[in-house]
Amino acid sequence: MAPSIPKTMRAVDIHNGKGDASALYINSETPVPTPTGSQALVKIHSFGLNRMDLLQREGQYPVPPSAPSTLGVEFSGTIASLPDSPAVEHGWSVGDEVFGLAYGGAYAEYIAVSTHMLIHKPGELSWEVCAGIPETWITATQALFLIGEFKQGQSVLWHAGASSVSIAGIQLAREEGAGAIYVTASSEEKISFCEELGATRGFNYKEGDWSKELLDATDGKGVDLIVDFVGASYFNQNLDAVAKDGRIVNLGFLGGNVVKGDVDIGRFLRKRCRFEGSSLRSRDEEYQGKLRDQLVEHALPRFKDGRFKVPVEKVFKMSEIKEAHELMESNKTKGKLICRVD
Known part of the structure; x- marks a missing residue:
């Protein structure tokens, strides 16, 4: 009944x-x-x-x-x-x-x-x-596979590494055979947490230039896929950090939606990279x-x-x-x- x-x-x-x-x-x-x-x-x-x-x-x-x-x-x-x-x-x-x-x-x-x-x-x-599970894991799945076109062996960077979507994304990338998984976070505690989930390395954005550290860690190659929730304040650094033929998937604007200062957009051509915004709820x-x-x-x-x-x-x-x-x-x-x- x-x-x-x-x-x-x-x-x-x-x-x-x-x-x-x-x-x-x-x-x-x-x-x-x-x-x-x-x-x-x-x-x-x-x-x-x-x-x-x-x-x-x-x-x-x-x-x-x-x-x-x-x-x-x-x-x-x-x-x-x-x-x-x-x-x-x-x-x-x-x-x-x-x-x-x-x-x-x-x-x-x-x-x-x-x-x-x-x-x-x-x-x-x-x-x-x-x-x-539903919102965070479906969002991570969408960003990694449908928009980011991630393939086994590629490297990926998840911004806001200890956020729920990135927690899901780290594990999805790990199980799908990522070559390397990087994160940015606001503390060493959060970075350690991400590494326990499967991240290769993390960068504390409060203590240095994470994009330079990432380029050093990848011998200047950069990362194949960046999943970004920050927006404007990371736009320039994302273009530095993305690898040739890489993708930047933007899911949010925690750092604002207006890019300030001079930005060299020639990197889009030189790197043949793609920047794409996406949402799930719409x-x-x-x-x-x-x-x-x-x-x-x-x-x-x-x-x-x-x-x-x-x-x-x-x-x-x-x-x-x-x-x-x-x-x-x-x-x-x-x-x-x-x-x-x-």
Whole structure:
């Protein structure tokens, strides 16, 4: 017998629509979403935090038109209802334990999400770990393989090495036979953490010019693929550090989006390198679904047997969402921040 579905639920809301962490609050009168088309209704157990959530909270993130205003894109939980629709993917039943990726709405007790973006939760993994997989690991998969066209034996540099996407990327590159895996990070502690996951070497960007150190480490060759979240402040150094015929994949602008000063763009020709920006949330369901399938086929077995790790820095209650956002803003974490729906 299907569980009774309430009309309203608790969800994280934002006073006046945007603001700092103090503007977050629990709205207990939020309507429970109604699934349509290919969607299931999932009762959420845990959800993951991502840096885009901070930007959306501040009104600085372009949310897809169909997305709900509630924050959050990754979650774990139990299917509470399924519509009688031919668009629903086969193989799902009410009561199934799942985790998945959504366009928004995960900071809540319930979420309406496409069945094409759900994954069966393995018994070997906790609810909290599963809630930290979808956005970060799918983003890393997209950057490494679809955009970066990474091949076995190539070298890769992950900026913000202790961030959740780079943690995933380090492990993906390691298992796919990278020739070398480099990272940048803000402390020796974070660099050591990355090396434990499989990074070859790290560069502390606060203590020197990481691009010169990387060129020294590669005998002047540079690196085949750079995955960058920093943007403008690293643009010049990225062009120094990329190898001939290399790729720079940009996923964010933590260091600004306006390049300042004189920049020699002749390096694009001399190195025959490519700079390409990408995002995941703005992609259509078919594109995201292919990445989900790749995650299930290639990564899920490695999660089950322990080859892939999802380091969880801290688990909060949903009612502690302000503290969770403040910790993410501190840039002191090494791994995922997860909220459990209390």
